[in-house]
Amino acid sequence: MSQIRRVAIIGGNRIPFARSNGAYAKASNSQMLTAALEGLVQRFNLAGERVGEVVAGAVLKHSRDFNLTRECVLSSSLAPETPAYDIQQACGTGLEAAILVANKIALGQIDCGIAGGVDTTSDAPIGVNEKLRQILLEANRGKTTGDKVKALLKIRPSHLAPSIPQNGEPRTGLSMGEHCELMAKTWQIPRAEQDALALASHQNMAKAYADGFHADLMTPFMGLERDNNLRADITAEKLAGLKPCFDRSASGTLTPGNSTPLTDGASMVLLASEEWAKARKLPVLAYLTFGEAAAVDFVKKGEGLLMAPAYAMPRMLERAGLTLQDFDFYEIHEAFAAQVLCTLKAWEDPAYCKDKLGLKKPLGSIDRSKLNVRGSSLAAGHPFAATGGRILASLAKQLAEKGKGRGLISICAAGGQGVVAIVERD
Numbered sequence: 563m564s565q566i567r568r569v570a571i572i573g574g575n576r577i578p579f580a581r582s583n584g585a586y587a588k589a590s591n592s593q594m595l596t597a598a599l600e601g602l603v604q605r606f607n608l609a610g611e612r613v614g615e616v617v618a619g620a621v622l623k624h625s626r627d628f629n630l631t632r633e634c635v636l637s638s639s640l641a642p643e644t645p646a647y648d649i650q651q652a653c654g655t656g657l658e659a660a661i662l663v664a665n666k667i668a669l670g671q672i673d674c675g676i677a678g679g680v681d682t683t684s685d686a687p688i689g690v691n692e693k694l695r696q697i698l699l700e701a702n703r704g705k706t707t708g709d710k711v712k713a714l715l716k717i718r719p720s721h722l723a724p725s726i727p728q729n730g731e732p733r734t735g736l737s738m739g740e741h742c743e744l745m746a747k748t749w750q751i752p753r754a755e756q757d758a759l760a761l762a763s764h765q766n767m768a769k770a771y772a773d774g775f776h777a778d779l780m781t782p783f784m785g786l787e788r789d790n791n792l793r794a795d796i797t798a799e800k801l802a803g804l805k806p807c808f809d810r811s812a813s814g815t816l817t818p819g820n821s822t823p824l825t826d827g828a829s830m831v832l833l834a835s836e837e838w839a840k841a842r843k844l845p846v847l848a849y850l851t852f853g854e855a856a857a858v859d860f861v862k863k864g865e866g867l868l869m870a871p872a873y874a875m876p877r878m879l880e881r882a883g884l885t886l887q888d889f890d891f892y893e894i895h896e897a898f899a900a901q902v903l904c905t906l907k908a909w910e911d912p913a914y915c916k917d918k919l920g921l922k923k924p925l926g927s928i929d930r931s932k933l934n935v936r937g938s939s940l941a942a943g944h945p946f947a948a949t950g951g952r953i954l955a956s957l958a959k960q961l962a963e964k965g966k967g968r969g970l971i972s973i974c975a976a977g978g979q980g981v982v983a984i985v986e987r988d
């Protein structure tokens with residue numbers, strides 16, 4: 563029988579995140595993920611090594627990238643004998659990839675692995691119109707030139723309109739922002755609270771850069787050395803002056819300042835058994851000890867689309883024998899400031915915790931001074947699948963700097979899903 567082993571986080575590497583249609587407008591997912599992977603390989607001297615496996619993914623993926631991660635491994639200096647595969651769990655992808663790799667390490671199936679993700683909305687996979695696709699398939703099936711020409715003659719100018727991926731939920735037709743605006747109304751989250759969270763995210767991340775926190779978490783890419791969404795000159799007044807962008811009426815509260823921007827970027831994290839790390843004299847930053855995913859019924863039961871982490875958390879805490887207050891750091895992905903605030907309010911709410919989460923008492927509140935202390939997605943930007951790796955590496959480093967402690971990760975994802983995890987150092 564296999565034995566459960568502790569899973570060490572050795573370190574992470576990402577490329578700086580860039581607002582879409584900017585610095586990385588000409589970069590593909592493949593180039594960005596390879597850059598994040600190669601930076602990690604160089605940092606930890608893995609060139610030529612066969613790693614247990616590499617798991618990553620992208621939310622928006624071209625069909626030509628059918629196994630993007632494997633292609634990136636082949637483009638990197640890892641041994642070509644390293645197995646690799648893609649996964650996709652929307653914005654939970656990067657963290658879910660790490661949990662998958664960690665589980666294999668824990669079970670002794672592999673000794674080390676790399677997990678991460680990438681996304682670009684600059685190089686989004688624009689598809690052909692469905693009618694044109696059917697005609698092209700018919701032409702392809704044609705046995706004679708006549709058959710092919712006959713099919714192609716059916717093409718009309720209207721068939722040339724492309725199929726562009728939407729940042730929306732297929733079952734509701736609403737965008738992520740529109741869903742979050744509904745949540746903000748349900749939970750009555752004031753605009754000022756959302757803006758204050760956004761301000762803190764930028765200020766915390768600016769301080770992290772000033773402290774040199776990112777120096778060993780990032781490698782420059784295409785001339786960019788730091789996340790270009792970060793605004794050093796941000797003020798409460800500027801944030802307060804922005805117009806709502808998802809509900810443009812007077813009751814709208816989500817703005818471009820308290821929502822993540824569309825972003826391009828990639829991240830990777832190295833995980834290993836303690837023995838593997840020791841044999842290579844690689845220090846352990848922290849341990850990935852628990853992970854949990856949840857999903858909500860936002861279609862029939864009308865639950866908030868981005869509320870699944872609220873459900874995942876008590877399940878994981880119960881398994882871990884911990885309370886929500888037992889943590890030194892809280893890393894709650896800021897898809898939108900309102901998503902973070904709705905989740906925190908839900909955990910404090912006795913009726914929600916009893917009726918929806920099935921708890922005897924609410925999870926309670928957290929010490930806000932421990933929340934996203936090195937900044938989060940509102941400042942860094944949010945290249946969907948790359949966010950999990952950014953957060954995991956950042957939290958492991960925060961724990962290593964503290965010397966001892968425990969951190970909590972919460973990431974909401976499209977499709978009504980959420981992924982949470984616990985990282986510890988003793």
Ligand SMILES: CC(=O)CC(=O)SCCNC(=O)CCNC(=O)[C@H](O)C(C)(C)COP(=O)(O)OP(=O)(O)OC[C@H]1O[C@@H](n2cnc3c(N)ncnc32)[C@H](O)[C@@H]1OP(=O)(O)O
Pocket residue numbers: 651652653654729738739760793796800801804807817818819820821822823824897898944946974975976977
């Ligand atoms: C997907 C999952 O699985 C789960 C999730 O995480 S859900 C989250 C997924 N992510 C999203 O849905 C992305 C949402 N974001 C968007 O769609 C767009 O960025 C947006 C609609 C919010 C804004 O788009 P936009 O209007 O093009 O923004 P942008 O032009 O950059 O900003 C508008 C203005 O606000 C300003 N602004 C933006 N952020 C600011 C800030 N932090 N401080 C001050 N000003 C700011 C800009 O400078 C700009 O001002 P000007 O017009 O004077 O130039």
